[in-house]
Amino acid sequence: MTIITSRFERRLGKGDRDPADGVRAGGVTRRLSTRRSERHRGEPWRDWAAIGLWIHAQMLLVALISPSWPWLLLAALPLSLAFATGTLTILHDAGHRRFSRRTWPNVFAVQTAVPLGFFVQHWTLKHRVHHRSSQVYPLDEATRNTTVRMHPGIERKPVHRYQHLYAWFLYALAWVGELDSQFTYVRKGNIIGLEVPPFHVRLGQWLFEKAFWALVITPYVLLLGPGKFTLYFMVAMSVGAVQAAIVLVVGHINEGLYAPSEQPAPRDWSKHLVATTASFSTRSLPMRWLTGGMTHHLAHHLKPVAPRHQLPQLHTTVVEKVVRASGLPHVEYPTLTSATISHYRRLKELGRTDGGPPVVTGPTAAGAPAGGGQ
Template sequence: MISKTIVMLTVFFVPLVLINIGVVTVPWLLFALYIISGIGMAGIGMGIMHDANHGSYSKNRKVNKYLGYTMNLIGANANVWKIQHNVLHHSYTNIEGADDDINAPFFLRFSPHAKKNSIHRFQHLYVWFFYGLSTVSWVTAKDFLRLFRYRKMGFLNKKNQFRDELIKMASWKLLYYSYALILPLIMVPLAPWMIILAFISMHFVTGLLISIIFQVAHIMPSTEFPLPDKDGIVEGDWFAHQLATTTNFAPKSKFFSWLIGGLNYQIEHHLLPNICHIHYKRISGIVADTAKEYGMPYHTKRTFAAAIMAHIGVLRKLGKMQPIPVR
């Protein structure tokens, strides 16, 4: 974890340093450095902050807390993410209206229970563009919108907690935009529109990588989209729910698994989110055997490409099928 942390932080920050010291004078180098930084940004998100904000990077809470702030360094907000991911996604995986990962804008449909629009029949073609733009939206507006929405949902209800979080969020984002965009606009002797486009390309790489990794783990042909009954109760226990709504992929690819923070073992992560991802491969056999022993599902795709193709198939199906009524 320490070596991965050093590598990912280096891949993210070194290109930005080179951009900000004014050595970049040609467009291709500017785009190349920003794109490399985007890969590092995705690595920080999947391989450092994800474990830290789950409390699984280290046994030391302070280490987890401070490394969790690496998310703030890449423009997002750790505290808002903990609500969105740790609470809403992990507690209510694939439940319409509760899991924020499948709550999509009107032009995307990730659940068979969501409202269907005519444009959805093409979503398997255009979703990749919006996956790419997802982190640009995230670091600009979405964090603020979620902060206000989560307050209405009953989170951030301690005295001055919302106000303090709003100030800290704005401050972190100002810091991020200062070194990721404002300084390059000052230091790089190229047209401002080109620098902004290169900055967006960095985020496009990050958004595409992160969105695909997380979405193919849950929006798949084999995964379920359970609904609560009229009393708000979901059938089955929480562990069975995680097995029914989650899919692994590319379990034999060691480098790929290292690169994406073990998130190809999403089942193990959802069942045991407080365990560091470096252990997922070793415990996956135990989880698979136990699921088989008790007749429970253990969904997995042999390769990442197979997972993407299956995900495309689900998006296509969701674009055509009528909504399944919510009870």
């Protein structure tokens, strides 16, 4: 697959700098990307082996034992955590082409280690848009959800008044939305801001990846039986979707964060990231591994290809300097629980008001100017 560039990327002038390459804010200039040869390929492949073994060992054990229905449901719970970790780690690394600059090793890594039916080449394009247009409505696909209002740009409906209560159940169906997004992409090629392959190429890519996925899971279907496997797989996938969705949404839809509707100028890119990205549990090594480094979400957005073991250092160096230069508070929560509670309050706010300046509360309020500014 050819490298696809965005219109925004092509508009950059000679004196500007690509946001994926580096930022300059208030006199702070940092090289925020690394050469492909410096992407620490060993880390993603090590995690591929660990998570792949974790997932397949559970699936094989259950397939061989073939437990009764109640035990089958119970066995789906630990698999859900493995699925969530694999999604946040393996799929995410593949989206940044950390396994290889070529497409096929990234597809291979995802389909073998996390056999959930992802369309890796499609997800990579969506994630590229997310990094270049984080929370910009309607460019970032995450901002266009109409069932759960996550951006003030979405029309507010009466049902949204209760979204802070029902959103958690819909997170379990995130895989349904992802599948619908795949179908829509294959049919229409609807990635805003990117040139996409022609229809026959998109269809061929989708069919190849689905066939690869089916080849991986077929032995488990034959061993466990179609009925039992479907129940086991669907429960694990749905519960895992809730876990992965929570980790992802607390990083961008939270109190103290802005929800922009315009693409920032390259010179304002770092300020945009500070205003739209939250971090949590930055001192927890287990949480950093289980979430694929999403604990240091701002550090990741500033340096997308940085290996996870470098994120704590970036958090105390580059992140601190960029935040200081931006004049905005760094929205950071001590735990995932506190970040989730704050996300709940933000959903409630978006469901009952038309939005407005962010309200800085809780752990982000100390020493921070109310609302900040852009």
